[in-house]
Amino acid sequence: VLVPRRGQIRQDAHDALLWWCSEGGSGGTRQFVDACQELGLDAWHAAWALSQLGHVEFDWRAGRFATAPAVLTTIPGVPSRLLLCGARPTGYLDQLRVTADEHEFNVVIAEEPSHQFGHGPATVLIDADPADGQPLATASRITWAPAARRQLLSLLPTITAETVGETEEPDTRFPHAPVDPHTLQVRWDWEWDDGRDGLWRYRTFTDPRAAYLRRNGVSLRLAAVEYGPYVLERPADSDPPVRYLPARQVLAVDGAAPLPDLHARAACLCSGRMPLRQHFAADVYEDHYVNVDAHTAAQIMTSLGMEVSHL
Amino acid sequence: VDAGEAVTSVAVWNAALLETLLPVGGSAGQAVLLACDDHAVVSAAASHDIPEDRAVDAFIDALRGDYQITTPRGLTSAARQITPYLSQPTPRPGPPPFLAALCVTVLAASRMNRDERLSTRAYYQRLCDLLGIDPLDGSQPVAGFKDLVQRGMRLLASWLEHDEAGRRGLLLLPEQPKPVRVGIPISQTLLRGRDRELLGAFFAAHEQHLRAGYDPVLLLRRWSGHKRLTNHAQGVLVDPKLHEPLAAAIRTAVSGWDGTLTDRAGRRVFPGTLRLSATNGQIGLRLAVPSLSESITATTRSGQTVNLRAYPDAAGLPHQLLDEARDEPVRLTLQGRHADVQAIPSQTILFTLCAGGLEQIPAVADEPVWVLTCDPALLNTVPDGPRRFRAPLPAGWALLVDVTPDEMPEATRVSEQEGAPVRGATLAGGLPLGAGAWLLDHPPRVLCDISEPVPVIVDGHDHGYLEPGEPLQLDMLAGVPGPHFVEVDVYRLEFELRDRGLRAGIGSLVRHPQDQTLLRAGAVSVDSVAGGIGARVCGAQITGVPALEWRPPLLVIFNATVHVIYRDGHVRAFSPPEPPVWLEQVGLGHAVNRWEIPGGEDAVWLCVASDPHPRVLAHIDADVPATDEVLDVADWFAQEPVIGDDNARARWQRLVDLAAEVAEQEEGAGAA
Numbered sequence: 001v002l003v004p005r006r007g008q009i010r011q012d013a014h015d016a017l018l019w020w021c022s023e024g025g026s027g028g029t030r031q032f033v034d035a036c037q038e039l040g041l042d043a044w045h046a047a048w049a050l051s052q053l054g055h056v057e058f059d060w061r062a063g064r065f066a067t068a069p070a071v072l073t074t075i076p077g078v079p080s081r082l083l084l085c086g087a088r089p090t091g092y093l094d095q096l097r098v099t100a101d102e103h104e105f106n107v108v109i110a111e112e113p114s115h116q117f118g119h120g121p122a123t124v125l126i127d128a129d130p131a132d133g134q135p136l137a138t139a140s141r142i143t144w145a146p147a148a149r150r151q152l153l154s155l156l157p158t159i160t161a162e163t164v165g166e167t168e169e170p171d172t173r174f175p176h177a178p179v180d181p182h183t184l185q186v187r188w189d190w191e192w193d194d195g196r197d198g199l200w201r202y203r204t205f206t207d208p209r210a211a212y213l214r215r216n217g218v219s220l221r222l223a224a225v226e227y228g229p230y231v232l233e234r235p236a237d238s239d240p241p242v243r244y245l246p247a248r249q250v251l252a253v254d255g256a257a258p259l260p261d262l263h264a265r266a267a268c269l270c271s272g273r274m275p276l277r278q279h280f281a282a283d284v285y286e287d288h289y290v291n292v293d294a295h296t297a298a299q300i301m302t303s304l305g306m307e308v309s310h311l
Numbered sequence: 312v313d314a315g316e317a318v319t320s321v322a323v324w325n326a327a328l329l330e331t332l333l334p335v336g337g338s339a340g341q342a343v344l345l346a347c348d349d350h351a352v353v354s355a356a357a358s359h360d361i362p363e364d365r366a367v368d369a370f371i372d373a374l375r376g377d378y379q380i381t382t383p384r385g386l387t388s389a390a391r392q393i394t395p396y397l398s399q400p401t402p403r404p405g406p407p408p409f410l411a412a413l414c415v416t417v418l419a420a421s422r423m424n425r426d427e428r429l430s431t432r433a434y435y436q437r438l439c440d441l442l443g444i445d446p447l448d449g450s451q452p453v454a455g456f457k458d459l460v461q462r463g464m465r466l467l468a469s470w471l472e473h474d475e476a477g478r479r480g481l482l483l484l485p486e487q488p489k490p491v492r493v494g495i496p497i498s499q500t501l502l503r504g505r506d507r508e509l510l511g512a513f514f515a516a517h518e519q520h521l522r523a524g525y526d527p528v529l530l531l532r533r534w535s536g537h538k539r540l541t542n543h544a545q546g547v548l549v550d551p552k553l554h555e556p557l558a559a560a561i562r563t564a565v566s567g568w569d570g571t572l573t574d575r576a577g578r579r580v581f582p583g584t585l586r587l588s589a590t591n592g593q594i595g596l597r598l599a600v601p602s603l604s605e606s607i608t609a610t611t612r613s614g615q616t617v618n619l620r621a622y623p624d625a626a627g628l629p630h631q632l633l634d635e636a637r638d639e640p641v642r643l644t645l646q647g648r649h650a651d652v653q654a655i656p657s658q659t660i661l662f663t664l665c666a667g668g669l670e671q672i673p674a675v676a677d678e679p680v681w682v683l684t685c686d687p688a689l690l691n692t693v694p695d696g697p698r699r700f701r702a703p704l705p706a707g708w709a710l711l712v713d714v715t716p717d718e719m720p721e722a723t724r725v726s727e728q729e730g731a732p733v734r735g736a737t738l739a740g741g742l743p744l745g746a747g748a749w750l751l752d753h754p755p756r757v758l759c760d761i762s763e764p765v766p767v768i769v770d771g772h773d774h775g776y777l778e779p780g781e782p783l784q785l786d787m788l789a790g791v792p793g794p795h796f797v798e799v800d801v802y803r804l805e806f807e808l809r810d811r812g813l814r815a816g817i818g819s820l821v822r823h824p825q826d827q828t829l830l831r832a833g834a835v836s837v838d839s840v841a842g843g844i845g846a847r848v849c850g851a852q853i854t855g856v857p858a859l860e861w862r863p864p865l866l867v868i869f870n871a872t873v874h875v876i877y878r879d880g881h882v883r884a885f886s887p888p889e890p891p892v893w894l895e896q897v898g899l900g901h902a903v904n905r906w907e908i909p910g911g912e913d914a915v916w917l918c919v920a921s922d923p924h925p926r927v928l929a930h931i932d933a934d935v936p937a938t939d940e941v942l943d944v945a946d947w948f949a950q951e952p953v954i955g956d957d958n959a960r961a962r963w964q965r966l967v968d969l970a971a972e973v974a975e976q977e978e979g980a981g982a983a
Contacts, residue, residue, distance in 0.1 A: 086850045129866055
């Protein structure tokens with residue numbers, strides 16, 4: 001009995017967090033962390049969820065967050081469902097219902113959004129004829145962006161060490177450890193020389209998750225730690241960090257190599273759902289993004305410099 | 312009613328003032344005041360198209376005309392209406408006919424100043440000035456006044472309570488007014504002229520919150536300048552019975568606020584915003600004045616002319632003004648107006664990067680700022696080096712780049728004063744919306760460092776004792792909107808629960824995936840990347856690139872197989888798909904009743920193989936090649952109804968006839 005209740009409490013907390021972000025509009029990340037603490041949520045996980053789902057953007061360096069504008073979009077394979085992303089201020093569902101009624105749109109808006117099993121804010125999937133999407137969005141003063149994932153995918157560059165890294169020598173006074181190229185685990189127990197080529201994680205004052213790629217004796221500071229596994233040269237017998245299951249339309253991502261922000265957002269925009277975590281051992285798991293069509297999966301993998309075999 | 316009638320008729324003013332000051336439903340069953348001030352008269356006049364600058368004169372003209380007000384007669388005629396009205400059977404159909412006369416007595420009180428709280432003489436002088444009469448000698452400077460305010464105001468209270476059954480509110484009258492007569496109209500005032508002038512600074516500080524509907528009384532109590540209000544207004548501010556009337560009065564006042572402040576000498580000051588251009592070793596100072604709707608000439612203290620421009624345009628300022636700012640703030644005097652513009656506020660000016668460049672901000676918050684200063688202490692903080700912008704400035708001035716909040720003097724940081732906790736007991740936690748408000752379902756809790764159990768009162772109700780070190784959860788207030796008050800021993804805490812915040816800055820962080828440099832930066836402020844290349848991504852919103860080409864798919868709701876005849880003559884059969892597992896998991900699988908016909912843009916005929924209702928739907932008005940597949944389907948659905956216009960039915964019939972003809976030929980060929 002306790003487990004589902006805890007899930008419901010977490011679900012309510014995620015929904016309240018998004019409500020608060022939407023009513024405030026923007027603020028400092030310090031306030032965001034305080035709000036997460038108040039709601040009993042892990043701030044990193046909550047921010048990851050809000051960012052992936054297209055609700056809130058974070059600028060951790062400047063210490064700011066800002067809610068994203070509300071957007072109505074389509075998802076692949078389920079054309080009768082429109083996904084609502086972005087800000088969710090007070091009474092937004094009621095207002096949508098009123099607008100739909102006033103304009104007599106062929107739309108059904110559920111009383112409650114669909115829960116995320118306590119892992120993120122609930123999903124709003126509106127039962128509608130997609131032909132009504134634009135008029136509904138216009139009447140509700142929200143942005144209509146059909147197939148937003150496709151447009152987002154078209155913008156993603158090929159991720160290479162050069163595009164996401166800048167030459168910078170790390171300050172070796174800070175704690176640092178190499179990343180195992182096989183498992184992608186951070187190996188604080190390895191005694192590698194500082195000058196050795198490979199992927200390194202640093203804990204600095206300004207960034208406790210700093211990542212450096214050392215190649216041919218030159219260090220590149222990566223823009224985000226998530227890029228690391230995708231720019232690291234790995235042994236030929238390593239498992240790929242991302243694989244696609246076409247029959248189930250699932251994009252499976254190694255837990256040690258989470259997708260970079262925009263790639264994760266493109267995957268989430270296929271369903272509005274957080275990835276389902278599949279554990280194989282205590283710290284070994286995959287995140288399964290659902291309802292990802294073959295085209296989306298291929299573009300994500302191509303952008304990450306991976307070979308695509310499912311097409 | 313035309314303006315001419317309104318000018319001359321007290322009856323029309325009675326009706327207009329009644330709806331302005333005591334509207335039906337606005338404060339039903341709650342305490343109200345007859346808070347007539349200049350704003351109220353202007354609002355009442357506006358309902359009859361009387362211009363703002365004529366409103367008070369028109370009101371007084373109507374009173375003087377109808378009541379034949381002279382120095383000897385005073386308000387006698389109005390007071391004489393009391394007895395006949397009193398004798399009318401209840402409920403009386405209309406308001407007391409002397410309502411407008413009562414209003415003018417309150418209007419006079421509203422014009423009293425900070426130092427005139429109990430000055431009876433000052434009150435009568437203001438009333439006489441309004442009415443255009445001289446005060447009489449003796450104990451009654453205005454004839455008829457005593458009767459009017461003592462009996463008339465009670466009669467108005469009775470009419471509101473009994474005849475109107477409280478639907479316009481219940482008039483709050485002092486039991487023992489002081490002074491005994493003048494105290495009655497004074498008690499009806501909320502804000503005086505002096506208060507409204509001072510409120511300019513309050514409005515400037517909290518305009519966003521006020522416009523977003525935050526409780527104005529709580530905001531005013533938290534405002535650091537509230538001690539400068541008149542003693543009368545300060546008394547009103549802490550009177551719980553007057554909370555709603557005062558909130559309404561402040562909302563009315565802010566709606567008519569012209570953006571000006573009033574200095575200590577009573578002179579109007581238009582706030583200005585400096586913009587700074589700093590490029591190629593040059594610095595340009597420009598001044599924008601949000602309250603200016605037209606260009607106007609202003610002069611500096613030294614007589615130099617500056618042509619201020621209508622907002623949002625800005626006018627260039629000479630650098631020499633910085634010399635003047637060394638000792639005191641620099642103002643420009645507006646020609647032809649008794650008002651100034653604040654040009655340079657102090658010897659330290661803060662700027663932050665906005666969409667249009669560097670723009671002045673009042674205080675530093677979390678992020679580094681640019682600072683134009685001649686403050687030696689601050690200059691010492693950032694010595695000559697890479698953070699000093701190299702540009703010609705008056706001696707002693709420097710432009711400092713990226714000064715962090717901790718490098719700035721305390722006075723220039725965002726003040727914590729207005730949200731400071733009360734010593735002994737404080738509010739913490741919850742989901743704060745700022746400015747003393749919390750999100751409706753997530754109130755704060757009370758923390759207390761008093762070392763012994765102390766009594767707690769929540770919203771006027773006894774809440775037992777608070778033990779030392781134990782926080783007081785206020786969950787019982789969750790979902791109850793409005794102001795709340797918690798008294799812990801001698802400490803009084805106030806906050807508001809709201810379901811709406813400022814919603815400011817939505818969409819203000821964006822990503823630039825097509826910009827090589829900005830891609831690495833992740834989400835950054837939209838103001839700081841005006842030159843970013845390519846598309847901008849904010850959540851699921853993508854701007855800066857052409858919209859995606861997208862056509863809505865063809866959806867159907869049939870629970871049956873559909874044979875689709877396409878434009879090129881091929882045929883495919885589709886059945887309703889099973890809902891995806893992930894959608895089932897979240898309880899939405901059952902609701903998927905619409906499904907897609909692939910290639911719907913080329914589907915000409917939809918033949919629905921439904922057992923009870925087989926039918927043919929025309930989708931596109933086009934002829935299709937008579938392929939074997941097409942004729943087979945036409946033959947199969949030959950007897951079924953066609954949903955479409957006459958033309959569609961004729962086209963389908965041609966296919967059916969052709970199918971029959973082919974069938975006959977095949978039969979004939981078979982027989983041969």
